[in-house]
Amino acid sequence: MIRIGIIGVGFMGYTHFEGARKLRGAKVTAIATRNQKKLSGDWTSIQGNFGPRGGQVDLSKVKKYSDYHDLLADPDIDLVDICLPTDKHESVVLESLKAGKHTLVEKPIAIDVKAANRMVRAAKNAKRLLMVAHVLPFFPEFRFVTDCVQSGKYGKLKAAHFRRVISPPDWSKDMADYRKLGGWGIDLHIHDNHFIGLACGVPTKVFSRGIVDDGMVNHVHTQYVYDDPELAVTCVSGGIAAGGLQFAHGFELYFEKATVLYNAGTLGGEWIADRPLTLINNRGKVTQPKLKGGTEWYSAFTTELQTAVDGVKKNSEPLILSGTLARDALQLCAAEAKSITTGRVVKVG
Secondary structure: OEEEEEEOOOHHHHHHHHHHHHOOOEEEEEEEOOOHHHHOOEOOOOOOOOOOOOOEOOOOOOEEEOOHHHHHOOOOOOEEEEOOOHHHHHHHHHHHHHOOOEEEEEOOOOOOHHHHHHHHHHHHHHOOOEEEEOOHHHOHHHHHHHHHHHHOOOOOEEEEEEEEEEOOOOOOHHHHOHHHHOOHHHHOOHHHHHHHHHHOOOOOEEEEEEEEEOOEEEEEEEEEEOOOOOOEEEEEEEOOOOOOEEEEEEEEEEEOOEEEEEEEEEEOOEEEEEEEEEEEEOOOOEEOOOOOOOOOOOHHHHHHHHHHHHHHHHOOOOHHHEHHHHHHHHHHHHHHHHHHHHOOOEEOO
């Protein structure tokens, strides 16, 4: 049994706690938060941009720490799950690895590439797993795309376009201050860069146009440059949409033998899938593939956590949660920022 300790009980800590209920061979056995109400099981103050508001939680069988250092010192914890604000990631990850714990940390790994490099090196030196909780590849539509690429079922991927946009959020004071998040060019767009690195490979260069506020990217259009001159990959992402477009994401991928489309989002407070996942083959047949995955609001997080748990059991870092891949995604964000400000094609890394 893999015993998980969660540090930080905000919205993501709550989401991971709920997602862990259906894990095989693992369970949450400890939490750490300075909030005394949350330690008592009153999570009613928690609200995110999806899923239900938190409620009363039975913590009678869970160890409760007001100081996360005590959780790190607990010899019965096998996997530390860090769900703290981004500016706390590096320090707590380094402490967790030093304590000899396999570590999962919420995305992004950091907002500074040097910090990410320090974290990756620390994991290697400690001989412990550093996994970064990029959940996007675990959502059914994105899992389908990854499977298409990796299996080669529809031939070589020839081109792809991705989209992820939001209006400036007003549901969280922390989210409203994009400076803490590295701008939407990191906090939001790193989902795309991570997925592109996973599904298409990490590009060698980028050429970007966009909007930079206070040195941080808040909107970006990027052309990813690969050694393969016939692979064309682009993305648009940012936080400048009108208020009624709270969130939208999607993709179009062009394989040798098929095209895959998807587009959905929250418009005027209503979730609308204006193009459900759609597969079109070269014979003109149009289908909507049957997707794998649970139906609960936290199902993708359960799959993500299960992958982390399985990695701990095997003592092998899953590529999909790799700290290195997460660092590479951050390097892409940095290269995009430089490309926007210089107007040039920029080498990655």
